[in-house]
Amino acid sequence: MLHLTGRTAFATRDKPFHGEDGPISSTMTALLEAKRADQPFQFMAASYLIRIGAEPVETLGELAKSLRSCPQASIFYHTFQSLEAHHYTSFSSDFAQWALSACSEAALAEQLAIVDLREIVSLEDLRGILADIVSDYLKEHPQAADRRAFEAFYFCEAREVTVSSGSPAWTLTELAEGIRHLGHQSLHYHFINSRLRLQLRTNDFSFWIEHSLDHPWLAARLNRIDFYNNTLDELRQGILDVLEPPESR
């Protein structure tokens, strides 16, 4: 159950809210306060079960080959999903972590880690990018292709179970309250996983704010939050800071 306290994030604001392009007027603020969405935002509770593949890889050469043939769900799991699993580490991609910790190939790890998932709208595109990075690296460093890794890499994929959770949000205030009470996996589901699920360069919150509340600048501002370099709790706070600017509290 969500705990909607009726807190009015925008009602008490006496300083102007800064939109994407700078401060916005008190008139605009009042409009934000009053706006009720055409369609409500339905929060979902997301949970995952990890299925382990049967064929591990033990060298970078095998990784390069398997990246081109593994299930799309595995590409998704080891990139988008691992953002949630290792969100406090420097390299959040499982492929990058393995290249570094099991293969001691720091330069390759860095290249794999810096692929910006916010620009990706197709898993096949992502597969091609990752496979090319490994293949190109091995062309330059052929001695690394067959060197046995310290530990094998197991391709995994997640089975997702979602259930609707709590009351729907009709206003930004209700959306913020709901986000405040989301579990980690559900926050990840709405803000990160949603990008590929919807084949969009956005997230569930921004999509709803843009299409149901008609606030594209606020949607864009929310979408610019860097989910790579934050823990999920920091990400949550970042979202709330956009929806409920500190100066308005």
Add this chain to the structure above:
Amino acid sequence: MSTTEVAKPSAVLPVLEDYAAIVGEPEINELRELARRLAGRRVKMVNSTAVGGGVAEILNRLVPLMEEVNVPTRWEVITGGEKFFHITKAFHNALHGAPYDGAADWFETFLATNEENRRRMRFDEDFIVIHDPQPVALIAERNSGPHRWVWRCHIDLSYPNAQVWDFLKPWVDRYDASLFSSPQFTRGLRIPQYLFFPNIDPLADKNRALDPEFVRNVLEQFHLDPTRPILTQISRFDRLKDPVGVIRAYRLVKKYEDCQLVLAGGSATDDPEGAAVLAEVEQAAADDPDIHILNLPPWSHLQINALQRGSTIVIQKSLREGFGLTVSEALWKKKPVVASAVGGIPSQVIHKLTGMLVHSVEGTAYQIRFLLANPSFARILGENGHQHVKEHFLLTQNLKRYLVLFLVLLQGD
């Protein structure tokens, strides 16, 4: 003040709502919602012991929570004679890679005991979870009904003895799904293999928050000086935990740091080799007053908790390991951990992020010295480790995995 005046063993089991303060109310709400989707479907858990060992410890806490969220769960324990458990112990060691020298009739005896249990038990639940190899052949009961059978393997199967694994594998292949504690423990089965970490209970006496005064009292009780670094390994006295190696590492550190070493383990009376290993450890310690060998009784959870909390660094220098939940226990207490990269430990200790992984006595000493010289980095490791455990290795996560597993099996994976 006596130690028991400050902290007493918990008399009442925590309920799900008690965990909200740790994992947050949303996580608890999600558990209830997932359970609601199972609409009263029933579960049976089967293992080979009701007390002692990590599986029984997990089931003791998991089953009441499943009941609490209205997923009726029956836990049953198979019975068997001395010979059966002698055989299954040999299987256990062989599956961990030890040589196998079983008699000709052992496989037959194993199957006969499973058959006796199969006839004695009823299997009318929706989900039947069989833990470890001892009851694996109960799958013979499986018919064409709607029941889903799951094999939960708590053992590291990465290098099993081929003779024993070849005997067990056809039984495992008949299950609907298998659960492993680490990807590295799997065997490339045809049936779905799922990742299922074991867990610690943050509200159990072994892990719950303690009054600092109680911790100080326990340190005093064991003649430990809280003003000097305390290095601790909590493990039963078993050669695979390499307690003598820990002493050698401590001696390398001691050249540079005035530290103390605690080797605290459970009772050795239930392990035929335990007394011999304890004697080896005492001999290796010689007359060093800063080495504290504590052979504690099995009910010493609060003392072990306090020793971990009072430690500067926690060590787990195992040579082989199942999952090594003592590592999660230490990480939960925000302790910097230096641990061997074996078994399930690398799932818990991500090198230089949630702890330090090592491969030798010298490496252990080197990393201990590094952490003693860099306490701020050690603190970061402890904080990261706590977060890592909170997200992956707590009882509530295990409950969620089971609920999701059952829902996935209903959907058909």
